[in-house]
Amino acid sequence: MKAVRFLGAGALMACLLAAGGCASITENRGFIVDRTLTSSIQPGIDNKQSVQGTLGHPSFESQFGPPTWYYVSSVTHRKPFVKPRIAQHQVLAVRFDPAGNVASVETSGVDKVVYLSPDGDETPTVGRERGFFEDLFGNIGAVGAPGTGAPASTGP
Template sequence: MKSAVVKVATMFVGAAVLAGCGLSTREHRGYVMDETLTTAVAVGTDNKASVEKTLGLPTFTGTFDQNDWYYVARETRAFAFRNPKTIDQTVLHIRFDGAGNVASVEQTDEALIAAIKPSKDQTPTLGRSKSFFEELFGNIGTIRQPGLPGSQ
């Protein structure tokens, strides 16, 4: 009788564990887009201060130009322990002119996501490929040459 109870309890625990692994989770990441607020930003009439009041601070600004503001919203889904997959993404790109006024407003979706697959063994690079010994002994004689840092 005890062994039958133990078997049934083990089956229930096993089923609960397997059910937990099979759950899919949805998650929102980034900015929460409000369609009425994003369409309220007008080219030529709004500036940085009014955009910040309307939409808040951007998710990030441009690396090379601080006049590019990006608002990124992403919906992901993950199955058990696997990496999350993007199912929906919206990027609102607002570009300002030199005076701080809105110059353009663009909205894109997940079609622009780049899938980068690195090489398995080596990442190919441009330039000359060196052997092990060239890498090991290649700097001999280059130390303390005139014009290099550390030379007198």
């Protein structure tokens, strides 16, 4: 009877340990949002230098259009061996006028995230398809051949 209880307790402990390994993993990615700091950025008062001093270097800057700094923040949850899922996503966009002063501050969320699904796993190219052996042995005999621009060997 004691052996059955001991085996039952051992099985219960093994199940609890296995279930503990399935806990969700939370990861913060990118800019860590501090509401006090982000709300302190004021249009017309702050400039690039004060924004960088308050929030730090942006995640990335705009390349086209008005100068804009983007601070991207994501919180993901995932189970072990499973692709992470975005739980929270926020982008803080700080736009500047030509003089470098803050023109506007906007916050957007996961509603503006676009999920792209590529069409196939290869990029189409112009030209002919070559196989492995043609790539490997394709240049044999081509060096010094007439019409390639290389001098032909005259031999001894």
